[in-house]
Amino acid sequence: MKNIKIAYIGGGSKLWARVFMYDLALTEGMCGEIALYDIDRPASERNAMIGERINADKRTISKWKYTVCDKLEEALKGADFVACSILPATFDEMASDVHLPEKYGIYQSVGDTVGPGGVLRAMRTVPIYEYFASEIKRVCPNAWVINFTNPMTICTKTLYDVFPEVKAFGCCHEVFHAQEFLSCVVKEELGVPRPDRHEITIDASGVNHFTWITEANWKGHDILALLPKFIDKYYDRGYGEQLGHAPDDFKSDPFLYGNKVKMDLFRRYGVLAAAGDRHLVEFCNSDWYLKDPKTVDKWLFHLTTVDYRKKQQAEKIKESELMAHGKKPVEVVHSDEEATLLMQAVLGNGKVVSNVNMPNRGQMPDMPLGMVVETNCVFDADSVKPVTANKLPPAVTNLVYRNGMNIETCYHGIKMRNLEEIFASFVNQPLCSKLSVDEAYSLFKEMVEATKPYLKDYYDLKKL
Numbered sequence: 111m112k113n114i115k116i117a118y119i120g121g122g123s124k125l126w127a128r129v130f131m132y133d134l135a136l137t138e139g140m141c142g143e144i145a146l147y148d149i150d151r152p153a154s155e156r157n158a159m160i161g162e163r164i165n166a167d168k169r170t171i172s173k174w175k176y177t178v179c180d181k182l183e184e185a186l187k188g189a190d191f192v193a194c195s196i197l198p199a200t201f202d203e204m205a206s207d208v209h210l211p212e213k214y215g216i217y218q219s220v221g222d223t224v225g226p227g228g229v230l231r232a233m234r235t236v237p238i239y240e241y242f243a244s245e246i247k248r249v250c251p252n253a254w255v256i257n258f259t260n261p262m263t264i265c266t267k268t269l270y271d272v273f274p275e276v277k278a279f280g281c282c283h284e285v286f287h288a289q290e291f292l293s294c295v296v297k298e299e300l301g302v303p304r305p306d307r308h309e310i311t312i313d314a315s316g317v318n319h320f321t322w323i324t325e326a327n328w329k330g331h332d333i334l335a336l337l338p339k340f341i342d343k344y345y346d347r348g349y350g351e352q353l354g355h356a357p358d359d360f361k362s363d364p365f366l367y368g369n370k371v372k373m374d375l376f377r378r379y380g381v382l383a384a385a386g387d388r389h390l391v392e393f394c395n396s397d398w399y400l401k402d403p404k405t406v407d408k409w410l411f412h413l414t415t416v417d418y419r420k421k422q423q424a425e426k427i428k429e430s431e432l433m434a435h436g437k438k439p440v441e442v443v444h445s446d447e448e449a450t451l452l453m454q455a456v457l458g459n460g461k462v463v464s465n466v467n468m469p470n471r472g473q474m475p476d477m478p479l480g481m482v483v484e485t486n487c488v489f490d491a492d493s494v495k496p497v498t499a500n501k502l503p504p505a506v507t508n509l510v511y512r513n514g515m516n517i518e519t520c521y522h523g524i525k526m527r528n529l530e531e532i533f534a535s536f537v538n539q540p541l542c543s544k545l546s547v548d549e550a551y552s553l554f555k556e557m558v559e560a561t562k563p564y565l566k567d568y569y570d571l572k573k574l
Contacts, residue, residue: 111139111140111141111172112139112140112141112142112457113141113142114140114141114142114143114190114191114457115142115143115144115145115188115189115190115191116134116142116143116144116145116189116190116191116192116193117145117147117185117186117189117191117192117193117250117253118130118144118145118146118147118185118193118195119147119148119182119185119192119193119194119195119196119242120147120148120193120194120195120196120197120259121144121145121146121147121148121153121154121157121178121179121185122146122148122149122150122151122152122153122154122156122157123148123153123157123195124153124423124426124427124430125426126195126258127146127157127195128157128160128430129445129447130193130195130447130449130450131144131157131160131161131164131174132164132440132441132442132443132444132445133444133445133447133449133450134172134174134450135164135165135167135169135170135171135172135173135174135442136169136170136171136172136442136443136444137171137172137450137453137454138171138172139172139454139457139459140172140450140453140454140457141172141173141174142174142175142190143174143175143176143177144161144174144175144176144177145177145178145179145184145185145186145189146158146176146177146178146179146185147178147179147181147182147184147185151178151180153427153430154178154179155178156430156431156434157176157430157434158176158177158178159433159434159435160430160433160434160440161174161176162176163433163434163436163440164440164442167440167442169442169443170442182241182242182245183245183249186245186246186249186250186253187249187250188250189249189250189253190253190254191253191254191255191256191453192246192250192253192254192255192256193256193258193449194239194242194255194256194257194258194259194265195258195259196235196238196259198231198234198235198238198259198564199234199561199564201416201419201420201423203230203234203560203561203564204221204222204227204231204416204419205416205417206230206557206560206561207221207222207226207227207228207230207231207557207561208221208227208414208415208416209415209416210226210553210556210557210560211225211226211227211541211553211557214545214549214553215396215402215544216396216400216541216542216544216545216553217396217400217401217402217403217406217413218392218400218413218541219387219388219389219391219392219400219406219411219412219413219414220388220389220392220414221392222260222261223260223261223262223263223318223319223389223392224261224319224320224392224393224513224516224517224539224540224541225392225539225540225541225542226536226539226541226542226553226554226557228261228392228539229520229532229535229536229539230557230558230561231260231261232261232264232520232521232524233524233532233558233561233565233568233569234561234564234565235259235261235264235265235268236264236265236268236521236524236525237524237567237568239259239265239268239269239272240268240272242269243268243269243271243272243273243276244272244273246269246273246276247272247273247275247276251273251275251276252277253277254277254278254279254453254456255269255276255277255278255279256278256279256280256281256449256452256453257269257278257279257280257281257467258280258281258282258449261318261517262280262282262318262319262467263280263317263318263467263482263514263517264482264517264520264521264524265280266278266279266280266467266468266469266482267469267482267517267518267521268521270469270482271521271525277494278468279452279466279467279468279487279494280318280466280467280468280482280484281447281448281449281452281466281467282318282319282465282466282467282484283446283447283448284318284319284321284384284385284386284389285312285314285321285323285384285385285465285484286307286446286448287351287352287385287386288312288314288323288372288382288383288384288385289307289308289310289312290307290351290352291349291351291369291372292307292310292312292323292326292328292333292382293305293306293307293309293310293328293351294349294351295333295336295337295340296310296328296331296333296336298340298343299336299339299340300331300336305328307446309328309329310326310327310328310333311326311327311328312325312326312327312384312486313325313326313486313499313500314384314465314484314485314486314499315473315474315483315484315485315499315500315502316384316483316484316502316510317481317482317483317484317510317513317514317517318467318482318484319385319389319390319392319393320383320385320389320390320393320509320510320513321383321384321385321465321484322379322381322382322383322384322502322506322510323381323382323383323384324381324499324500324501324502325500326382334380334381334382337376337382338377341373341376341377344369344373345370345373345374345377347368348367348368348369348370348410349368349369349373350366350367350368350369351369352366358410360410360411360412361412363412364388364412364413364414364415364418365388365414366411366412367386367387367388367410367411367412368387368409368410368411369387369410370387370409370410370411371383371387371390371391371399371409371410371411372387372390374409375390378505379503379505379506380503381502381503381506387399387409387410387411388411388412388414391409391411392540392541393509393513393540394509394540395540395541395543396540396541396542396543396544397543397544400541448462448464451464452464452466452489452494455489455490455491456489456490456491456492456493456494457491458490458491458492461488461489461490462488462489463486463487463488463489463497464486464487464489465484465485465486465487466484466487466494467482467483467484468482468483468485468487468494468496469481469482469483470482470483470496471496472496472498473485473496473497473498473499474499475498475501476501476502476507476511477510477511477514478514478515478518481514481515481517481518482517483514485497485498485499486499512538512540513540516535516538516539517535519531519534519535519538520532520535520536523535527568527569527570529558529569529570529571529573529574530573533550533551533554536550536554537550537551537554554574555574558571558574
């Protein structure tokens with residue numbers, strides 16, 4: 111049993127923290143301290159109380175000591191792992207990210223990675239991550255850093271740019287859902303029980319939330335070769351890979367979707383886009399799938415409003431309070447996330463291959479070196495090594511390259527606090543393709559003004 115310390119930045123999380131805590135409680139071979147740091151101290155205290163209830167649960171395998179820290183340095187001191195999961199600003203700022211562009215005819219289904227919302231969120235997030243990276247370098251330079259925050263690519267880029275020797279990777283579960291989708295294809299087309307997604311071996315590459323599967327196998331069967339027949343059957347009505355959900359459940363749950371976008375892109379390019387449809391559409395020109403709400407309904411997904419997120423957050427806070435005070439049972443069950451599995455591997459407990467986000471060291475030869483990309487990596491004792499990915503088809507390479515270079519341009523502009531360079535990325539977002547340059551600039555100014563309190567300390571906003 112290895113005794114370790116995990117510094118959790120964003121330890122007051124209303125949703126992800128519980129998922130992580132449950133998985134840690136059910137992971138053999140690890141125990142120790144989880145130091146919770148958050149600007150919302152009461153939220154961290156609530157999670158610490160939930161942690162003690164998890165420790166007391168009969169299903170728990172590994173017990174952890176939960177501490178609440180007032181200062182980041184206190185949390186980082188002696189840490190073996192640092193988990194970063196924050197919301198930059200509040201949902202009020204995210205509301206302007208997502209909904210202000212609608213007056214210009216731009217709709218966003220998520221708004222936290224690319225598009226107008228992704229740019230503004232990055233402008234708020236990078237300065238925070240510059241601080242995190244500098245403190246990690248100073249206090250715990252040998253710790254493994256796991257990023258869960260969006261925009262994933264830019265957060266990971268910031269960590270490596272400020273601290274080039276950092277041992278960091280970005281975790282995202284979107285590709286796991288694509289593996290679940292492929293499991294359904296196996297079941298349907300081969301007439302066998304639905305295999306566990308871990309039985310599906312894939313080659314995936316791209317940028318976060320716009321990753322593509324070029325190869326997928328199950329016990330010697332080429333699953334991509336099975337897809338055309340499967341898609342012909344389900345293209346119009348959609349197919350929901352999540353157990354217990356129908357394709358049209360997106361109408362009541364905006365986080366669900368019918369995979370019609372994924373199937374449409376496969377028909378066009380011959381490789382499978384490996385993120386949820388809600389994310390994929392934001393990397394494509396605005397009128398492909400997000401022209402208007404009627405078009406969105408046609409493609410079997412939903413526009414996730416920030417009002418819905420606020421309602422969900424309030425429900426999660428209430429639920430956390432009940433759990434913390436013993437008025438609602440904790441739910442100690444394994445999630446489908448892989449963070450704890452990867453942690454075990456770097457601690458020396460077995461070798462694992464999984465897709466994560468890291469700077470390009472040649473694993474995607476068609477992309478610039480240093481650009482943060484998402485590919486398979488081999489996790490082993492104190493080691494994470496990217497695996498060289500299959501080449502993407504030329505048309506897909508162009509799509510990934512455009513979005514990846516937009517992210518690079520956006521990051522560099524933020525790093526230099528150069529609003530003109532940030533706008534160069536903003537106007538070239540695929541979701542802004544319907545705007546004139548003047549319209550894009552007007553929208554950019556409005557969005558900056560709407561989140562001004564979180565930007566004024568870092569940028570000379572008088573230059574707009």
